Amino acid sequence: MQGTNFTVDRTHRWAALVLVVVATTLLVLGIYHGLLQVLYRAGWIRAASFLGLDYYQGLTLHGVVNAIVYTTFFEVAFGYVVITHFLRVPLDARVTSLAVGLMLVGTVMAAVPILLGQASVLYTFYPPLKASPWFYLGASLLVIGSWIPFFQWIAAYLRWRRLHPDRDTPLAVVGMLATFTVWLIATIPLAVEVLVLLLPWSLGWTASVDVVLARTLFWFFGHPLVYFWLLPAYVMYYVMVPPLVGGKLFSDKAARLAFLLFIVFSAPVGLHHQYADPGVSSSYKWLHGIFTFCVAIPSFITAFTVAASLEHGARQNGGQGLFGWWAKLPYLDEQRYLFAYAFPGLVLFLFGGITGIVNASVTMNNVVHNTAWVPGHFHTTLGGPVFLAFLGLSLWMLTELGGKPLRLPRWNVVVPYLWAAGVILFSIGLSVAGILGEPRRTNLALSYSNPESPLFQRHWELWTQLGAVGGVLMTAAMVIYFAVFFSTLLAPAQQVAELRFPTAEPLRHESLGATRNFTPWVVVAIIFLIIAYAPPLVEVLGGNTVPSPPYHPFSPVPLTK
Amino acid sequence: MERNERLILVASGTLMGVFLILLVYSGLGLSVVVPTCVTDVAPFTGGKVEQKGIGQYDVYLVSRMWFFDPGEIRVPPGSDINLYLSSLDVTHGIYIEGTNVNLMAVPGSVNFARVRLEREGVYRIFCHEYCGLGHQNMAGKIVVAREASAVSDANLAPAGR
Numbered sequence: 150m151q152g153t154n155f156t157v158d159r160t161h162r163w164a165a166l167v168l169v170v171v172a173t174t175l176l177v178l179g180i181y182h183g184l185l186q187v188l189y190r191a192g193w194i195r196a197a198s199f200l201g202l203d204y205y206q207g208l209t210l211h212g213v214v215n216a217i218v219y220t221t222f223f224e225v226a227f228g229y230v231v232i233t234h235f236l237r238v239p240l241d242a243r244v245t246s247l248a249v250g251l252m253l254v255g256t257v258m259a260a261v262p263i264l265l266g267q268a269s270v271l272y273t274f275y276p277p278l279k280a281s282p283w284f285y286l287g288a289s290l291l292v293i294g295s296w297i298p299f300f301q302w303i304a305a306y307l308r309w310r311r312l313h314p315d316r317d318t319p320l321a322v323v324g325m326l327a328t329f330t331v332w333l334i335a336t337i338p339l340a341v342e343v344l345v346l347l348l349p350w351s352l353g354w355t356a357s358v359d360v361v362l363a364r365t366l367f368w369f370f371g372h373p374l375v376y377f378w379l380l381p382a383y384v385m386y387y388v389m390v391p392p393l394v395g396g397k398l399f400s401d402k403a404a405r406l407a408f409l410l411f412i413v414f415s416a417p418v419g420l421h422h423q424y425a426d427p428g429v430s431s432s433y434k435w436l437h438g439i440f441t442f443c444v445a446i447p448s449f450i451t452a453f454t455v456a457a458s459l460e461h462g463a464r465q466n467g468g469q470g471l472f473g474w475w476a477k478l479p480y481l482d483e484q485r486y487l488f489a490y491a492f493p494g495l496v497l498f499l500f501g502g503i504t505g506i507v508n509a510s511v512t513m514n515n516v517v518h519n520t521a522w523v524p525g526h527f528h529t530t531l532g533g534p535v536f537l538a539f540l541g542l543s544l545w546m547l548t549e550l551g552g553k554p555l556r557l558p559r560w561n562v563v564v565p566y567l568w569a570a571g572v573i574l575f576s577i578g579l580s581v582a583g584i585l586g587e588p589r590r591t592n593l594a595l596s597y598s599n600p601e602s603p604l605f606q607r608h609w610e611l612w613t614q615l616g617a618v619g620g621v622l623m624t625a626a627m628v629i630y631f632a633v634f635f636s637t638l639l640a641p642a643q644q645v646a647e648l649r650f651p652t653a654e655p656l657r658h659e660s661l662g663a664t665r666n667f668t669p670w671v672v673v674a675i676i677f678l679i680i681a682y683a684p685p686l687v688e689v690l691g692g693n694t695v696p697s698p699p700y701h702p703f704s705p706v707p708l709t710k
Numbered sequence: 711m712e713r714n715e716r717l718i719l720v721a722s723g724t725l726m727g728v729f730l731i732l733l734v735y736s737g738l739g740l741s742v743v744v745p746t747c748v749t750d751v752a753p754f755t756g757g758k759v760e761q762k763g764i765g766q767y768d769v770y771l772v773s774r775m776w777f778f779d780p781g782e783i784r785v786p787p788g789s790d791i792n793l794y795l796s797s798l799d800v801t802h803g804i805y806i807e808g809t810n811v812n813l814m815a816v817p818g819s820v821n822f823a824r825v826r827l828e829r830e831g832v833y834r835i836f837c838h839e840y841c842g843l844g845h846q847n848m849a850g851k852i853v854v855a856r857e858a859s860a861v862s863d864a865n866l867a868p869a870g871r
């Protein structure tokens with residue numbers, strides 16, 4: 150398939166392809182239940198379960214597959230491609246196989262109990278709802294499997310720095326190393342929660358678990374998680390998009406600064422998911438709220454730099470006037486389809502950013518917390534720029550690494566626009582319903598959207614239906630995507646001479662100064678983490694709470710032996 | 711750094727600063743209470759409503775799989791309610807329609823909010839955290855009515871919209 154001067158070696162081509170193909174296959178299930186959720190909520194399906202899957206079991210599947218498995222698999226695959234392509238330092242094939250193997254085994258181990266209905270605890274697995282121990286074990290293996298590549302990449306990076314002391318680290322490498330630094334910071338508290346608190350408790354070795362502590366550890370993980378999702382999309386925007394529009398990266402240094410700022414600010418903010426929680430003092434919540442406002446800054450930098458790069462490219466192609474240059478972008482270019490997967494994501498992120506600032510605002514959060522507003526928000530972030538970037542880049546990896554010619558190219562460029570149109574309707578529907586009080590994580594069909602029920606809420610109906618229409622459009626986009634992806638997968642492979650990785654040239658050469666090294670930023674990140682998390686953790690550990698025995702979601706009687 | 715870049719940094723910093731000032735105003739100026747660590751009330755297992763004075767109520771609300779105790783709270787219009795919330799089993803959450811009360815009910819811990827209900831009518835309380843099988847049916851209500859016993863719910867309009 151590939152010639153010898155292909156920069157990604159055989160093992161890593163295979164590793165990336167296996168991860169991407171498995172992830173996309175599982176995504177079929179995740180999307181299927183996304184559709185069912187909007188149908189249930191709008192009352193088009195009025196039942197507790199459909200085709201053997203209970204609503205909350207399916208919702209667990211939807212969250213775990215889409216938000217955890219698909220993203221992690223994709224990012225490890227993309228990371229391997231970026232590191233091997235740009236650094237050209239060989240990685241040990243056995244270690245890579247171990248990592249991929251652990252991730253696959255962990256995923257199967259977690260998926261089986263979900264499908265058997267023994268882990269209907271949603272992807273946040275809040276205790277004292279208890280899942281099968283296999284679920285916790287599988288999730289841990291998946292996470293540990295994803296740490297291994299990062300350690301390989303750090304070693305490769307340090308070696309590259311020694312070999313090329315006077316070169317600047319390629320921007321894509323900075324981006325992926327920042328991504329996984331955020332991931333490591335995030336997953337340590339998660340590992341503590343799962344391995345120290347939940348696993349022994351689900352096995353019956355410990356009788357009870359401190360729920361406030363578990364929630365605090367979970368959200369210590371939960372917010373940096375969203376930057377783990379977002380940063381690879383930023384790699385695409387900074388590195389791959391400018392050459393696709395015929396331009397250069399407006400500022401290389403600003404891009405690096407943005408990635409490094411995410412290392413600093415992505416983690417000391419987790420309490421913004423616990424504004425409504427007891428057991429944590431409001432002053433700590435305010436502190437995390439302020440840090441959350443800081444983490445908006447690198448996204449503003451990104452919005453500016455990416456827009457400026459687009460403008461520069463469009464003007465190179467003859468675009469003129471204050472707005473005229475917008476006409477010179479390759480919106481529907483079948484060859485440069487990665488642009489189509491980038492652009493609507495940027496638009497969705499405008500909504501995502503604004504609604505995110507609302508969520509972050511301690512007092513305003515009272516209006517939206519745990520309402521339908523919240524999924525309305527994150528389908529414009531995770532389901533917007535992040536997901537679209539991952540879809541596009543997965544196809545790109547499949548064609549480039551697998552030597553497959555892209556099938557259905559004309560259909561392909563429609564996917565991101567159709568998806569974005571769907572997401573906008575979906576999000577408007579859910580956001581307004583949320584402000585009116587409609588709860589998230591709820592099978593509305595059985596109560597609030599059932600005219601027969603005493604709980605029926607007529608004034609939510611219109612918005613819930615709008616959300617369903619959006620969800621149907623999103624599903625339609627995904628049906629086309631799967632057709633493109635799998636028909637390309639089944640196409641016969643061709644000889645490819647080299648990996649075509651669109652790589653932006655900086656517009657100006659600047660000295661990088663403090664953005665050249667990771668160390669100072671990681672040190673500052675750790676200091677901020679201690680400031681933000683030591684006091685609340687001391688408070689939570691201080692014994693103001695009574696630990697809880699485990700419960701099965703079907704019974705109010707605790708599962709004590 | 712280029713001039714426009716400096717500009718965008720300053721502009722975005724200023725924007726977030728303005729948001730922050732408005733946020734602090736909403737907290738202090740409008741006295742929106744953010745849930746905090748309650749240490750003076752131990753986790754409780756029974757729900758109750760206590761009248762503390764004229765138009766002053768302490769409500770102890772317990773959430774359980776899959777109902778609230780008390781399931782219905784009755785107070786006259788213009789009441790100030792100190793609401794204490796706990797859970798007997800798993801994690802639940804409440805949103806009281808038309809108010810800023812949005813709290814998690816976490817077992818082994820006590821949550822708190824203060825709310826003033828002016829308008830007569832029914833304020834629904836929705837459970838908004840997944841709590842198992844019956845979650846979608848878990849709702850309570852606060853009935854705000856002048857003569858606490860005589861009025862039947864059927865005559866009362868929803869107040870929290």
Ligand code: HEM
Nearest residue numbers: 183184186187212215216271272524589590591620623624
């Ligand atoms: C056809 C496409 C999709 C539709 C129609 C859809 C629909 C929904 C709906 C209605 C909910 C809220 C359910 C509830 O709270 O009761 C939801 C939750 C969620 N969705 Fe999607 N979704 C889709 C795709 C995605 C994608 C691509 C991702 C991520 C990459 C995603 C991630 C999530 C997550 C993390 C949740 C939260 C689960 C939870 O609350 O436990 N969704 N989705």
Ligand SMILES: [Cu+2]
Nearest residue numbers: 371372421422
């Ligand atoms: Cu967050």
Ligand SMILES: [Cu+2]
Nearest residue numbers: 837839841845
């Ligand atoms: Cu509930």
